[in-house]
Amino acid sequence: MIIGLIGAMDEELEILLKETEVEKTQIKASMKFVKGHLYGKEVVVVRCGIGKVNSAICAQILVDDFNVDYVINVGIAGGIGANVKPGDVVIGDSLVQHDVEAIAFGYEAGQIPRIDTLDFKSSEYLVNLAKDACKDVLTHEYFVGRIATGDQFIADINKIKYIKETFDAIACEMEGGSIAQSCYLNQVPFVVLRSISDNADNGAHMDYEKFQHIAIKNSTEIIKNMLIAM
Numbered sequence: 001m002i003i004g005l006i007g008a009m010d011e012e013l014e015i016l017l018k019e020t021e022v023e024k025t026q027i028k029a030s031m032k033f034v035k036g037h038l039y040g041k042e043v044v045v046v047r048c049g050i051g052k053v054n055s056a057i058c059a060q061i062l063v064d065d066f067n068v069d070y071v072i073n074v075g076i077a078g079g080i081g082a083n084v085k086p087g088d089v090v091i092g093d094s095l096v097q098h099d100v101e102a103i104a105f106g107y108e109a110g111q112i113p114r115i116d117t118l119d120f121k122s123s124e125y126l127v128n129l130a131k132d133a134c135k136d137v138l139t140h141e142y143f144v145g146r147i148a149t150g151d152q153f154i155a156d157i158n159k160i161k162y163i164k165e166t167f168d169a170i171a172c173e174m175e176g177g178s179i180a181q182s183c184y185l186n187q188v189p190f191v192v193l194r195s196i197s198d199n200a201d202n203g204a205h206m207d208y209e210k211f212q213h214i215a216i217k218n219s220t221e222i223i224k225n226m227l228i229a230m
Helices: 010-019 052-066 124-139 155-169 176-186 208-229
Strands: 002-007 021-028 033-040 042-046 070-079 089-097 143-148 169-173 190-199
Touching: 002 052, 002 089, 002 208, 010 033, 010 042, 010 208, 033 208, 042 052, 042 176, 052 070, 052 176, 070 176, 070 208, 089 124, 089 169, 089 208, 124 143, 124 190, 124 208, 143 155, 143 176, 155 169, 169 190, 176 190, 190 208
Parallel strands: 002 042, 002 070, 070 190, 089 143, 143 169
Antiparallel strands: 021 033, 033 042, 070 169, 089 190
C-alpha cells in the first residue's frame, strides 16, 4: 500500500518530511516527490504548488509514476459555513469546482462537461479515518462537508455567498477539487483536509503566525493518526 500525501505549503510538510525515512526523491514537473516510510506506511510526500493545474498534474504523477493506492491532500481554506471558524478543520466529503460553468450546454454550475458527476466524492473509508483522527488531536472543531475549489482567491463577500448557496459548500480553496477530479478519473480513493484560516461570514481572521502553528500541528497529527490506523 502506497499513500500519496499532497501539501499546499512547504511549512505543512516540514514536520512530516523530517519524520519520513527517505528512500529516494524525484523531481518532475518542478515538483519534488519524496518516497519513503512514515509512521510505518509507505508514502510519497509532495508539495503541489498553487492552483488547479499544478495540483492535477501532481495527483496524476502520483498515480502514473508511484502507483499510489490512496491520496490525502492537506492545506488551508477559507471557511464559508456559518459555524466554521479560524483554526477549525474541514474534512471534504465531496469536492466541486466553483469556477466551472457550462450552463448554456445544459450542465449544472460547477459540472465539467462530459463528466458524469457534479462533485467528486471522497473515500468514505478515508473520511472516517480523518474524523477519528480529528477527535483525538484537535483543540478546535472539525466539520465534514463539501469543499469548493477554483483558480481564484476569494475575497468578495458576494462571491462567497454565491459559492455557499450554489454549491452548499462549507469551505473554499484552490487545489482540492482538481486533485479530486484526477483521483476520480483514475479510480484512486482520496480525501481532502483543510485547516480554516478565516471565515468570511463573520469577518473572523486569525493572526497568521498563530494560525500557521495551529495548521501545521493539526495537519501533522491528523496525518499521523490516519496512517497509523490504515
